[in-house]
Amino acid sequence: MHVGVIGTGYVGLVTGACFAEMGNDVILMDIDYDKIENLKSGRIPIYEPGLDQVIKRNCQEKRLSFTTDLEFTIRNSLINFIAVGTPPGPDGCADLSQVYDVAHNIGRVIDNYKIIVTKSTVPVGTSRKIKEIIAGITSHPFDIASNPEFLKEGNAIDDCMKPDRIVIGVEDVRAGEILKELFSPFMRTGKPVMVMNIESSEMTKYAANGLLATKISFMNELSRLAEQVGADIELVRAGIGSDPRIGNQFLFAGLGYGGSCFPKDVEALTKTGLQHGVQLRILEAVQEANKTQRRHFCEKIFAHYGSSSLAGKTFAVWGLSFKPRTDDIRDAPSLEVIQTLLNSGATVRVFDPVAVENAAHVLGETVDYSANNYECVDGADALVIVTEWNEFRHPDFDRLKKGLKEPVIFDGRNLYDVKRMEALGFRYYSVGRPSIAR
Numbered sequence: 001m002h003v004g005v006i007g008t009g010y011v012g013l014v015t016g017a018c019f020a021e022m023g024n025d026v027i028l029m030d031i032d033y034d035k036i037e038n039l040k041s042g043r044i045p046i047y048e049p050g051l052d053q054v055i056k057r058n059c060q061e062k063r064l065s066f067t068t069d070l071e072f073t074i075r076n077s078l079i080n081f082i083a084v085g086t087p088p089g090p091d092g093c094a095d096l097s098q099v100y101d102v103a104h105n106i107g108r109v110i111d112n113y114k115i116i117v118t119k120s121t122v123p124v125g126t127s128r129k130i131k132e133i134i135a136g137i138t139s140h141p142f143d144i145a146s147n148p149e150f151l152k153e154g155n156a157i158d159d160c161m162k163p164d165r166i167v168i169g170v171e172d173v174r175a176g177e178i179l180k181e182l183f184s185p186f187m188r189t190g191k192p193v194m195v196m197n198i199e200s201s202e203m204t205k206y207a208a209n210g211l212l213a214t215k216i217s218f219m220n221e222l223s224r225l226a227e228q229v230g231a232d233i234e235l236v237r238a239g240i241g242s243d244p245r246i247g248n249q250f251l252f253a254g255l256g257y258g259g260s261c262f263p264k265d266v267e268a269l270t271k272t273g274l275q276h277g278v279q280l281r282i283l284e285a286v287q288e289a290n291k292t293q294r295r296h297f298c299e300k301i302f303a304h305y306g307s308s309s310l311a312g313k314t315f316a317v318w319g320l321s322f323k324p325r326t327d328d329i330r331d332a333p334s335l336e337v338i339q340t341l342l343n344s345g346a347t348v349r350v351f352d353p354v355a356v357e358n359a360a361h362v363l364g365e366t367v368d369y370s371a372n373n374y375e376c377v378d379g380a381d382a383l384v385i386v387t388e389w390n391e392f393r394h395p396d397f398d399r400l401k402k403g404l405k406e407p408v409i410f411d412g413r414n415l416y417d418v419k420r421m422e423a424l425g426f427r428y429y430s431v432g433r434p435s436i437a438r
Helices: 010-021 033-040 051-060 070-075 097-109 126-135 156-161 173-187 198-229 233-241 262-275 281-305 333-343 356-366 373-377 397-403 418-423
Strands: 002-006 025-029 064-067 079-082 114-118 142-146 166-170 193-196 314-318 347-351 382-385 408-411 427-429
Touching (some): 002 010, 010 025, 010 156, 025 070, 033 064, 051 064, 079 173, 126 198, 142 198, 166 173, 166 198, 173 193, 198 233, 198 262, 198 281, 262 281, 281 382, 333 347, 347 356, 347 373
Parallel strands (some): 002 025, 002 079, 025 064, 079 114, 314 382
Antiparallel strands (some): 142 166
16 A cells, blocks of 8 residues: 655654555655655664664665655555644643644645544544644545554554554544555454544543553552552562453553653643543542652652752762663653752763663753763762663672762662662662661
8 A cells, every 4th residue: 555654753653664564655754854864864863673674674675765745745645644743732732733734734735535544642633623624625535534553662663563453543434444454464463453433543542541651650659658558569569460450561660651652641631621621630640649759759869868958979870761662751750850869969970771862952961971881880879770771670789889989779660679689788769668778
């Protein structure tokens, strides 16, 4: 099939590359000239394991191309996915200006029957608005559809090539059948293709992220209680995760969720509820619990030193990205933790396997950047672990003790066994578990 993808951000790049991998002819379009030229030269703007190889292979085989020409893209593609950004606006609602700009431009260039698919994460009712915009400009036939993405950063290629499910929202049977044919190579293992009305499709994406964020915040709230009553949140997690009604995913206590999806989607869903007279109280609490968790972790650092000032102290921070296997630092817990340390007068050194460049655009010269994790701790007063990269799971603890001024670790991801840390002589603070403070 001939497929156009408008927007070469995270979702657009992965989606377009995977469609090409399944044999389709795909045009990836973006108005950013420099980004398109970089992509043509093989320079990928994001870190996602395996994506560079998929793009390179399909460009060589002439199934994947890049352009800044929207008219060329639309006229040469039966199915066109809108995959532009929907960042939060000042009021917390999704900013749909890019989506609607694309819709206006599609209306001006469409020349025969097309299927226009909303891939961007958008509030309920957006696809209907896209239809109104296009229909108000052109008399050419088209169908609209909604196809929310469920990609996990760091595992997006597998999620796209072997999805748990495909959700398609349509109002016309013809469009639904064409989209089912497009996705059929991805679903050979029998995973479901769910065809529903457009509003249900749009809401499914927000509902999924809202529920996953709820699980995270629920466990983080329990972790604070566990610290007060002498429970171990890791044992609690194992105890409830074995219940098939609950499952064992998204139950890890830590520093809370971040990234480009959960924060903005929970906020946008909450705002959508208010716009329709429905207060989503659970999601409001989820947001507040997420903010509280970061503050609570920082309070452990101040409590250890018995002061609200950390002037003269140097902290080594391992991990900048909001999660491992990505360079995405959007709403990353690291940024808030680092800023809290800096505001208290501390000096901060940082290390991350892939996210340093992105973090430097935000942090600038306020922190020192290290070439590796051991260099980061040399001469530091304490180590602060923020992101659970595999590289941090089994360090040389003797090397850490020699590098640190004092053997103090604040572990925001519960990477290490408490009893082992005590036996090794570390003062160790984690999340929802007993602290080793002596």
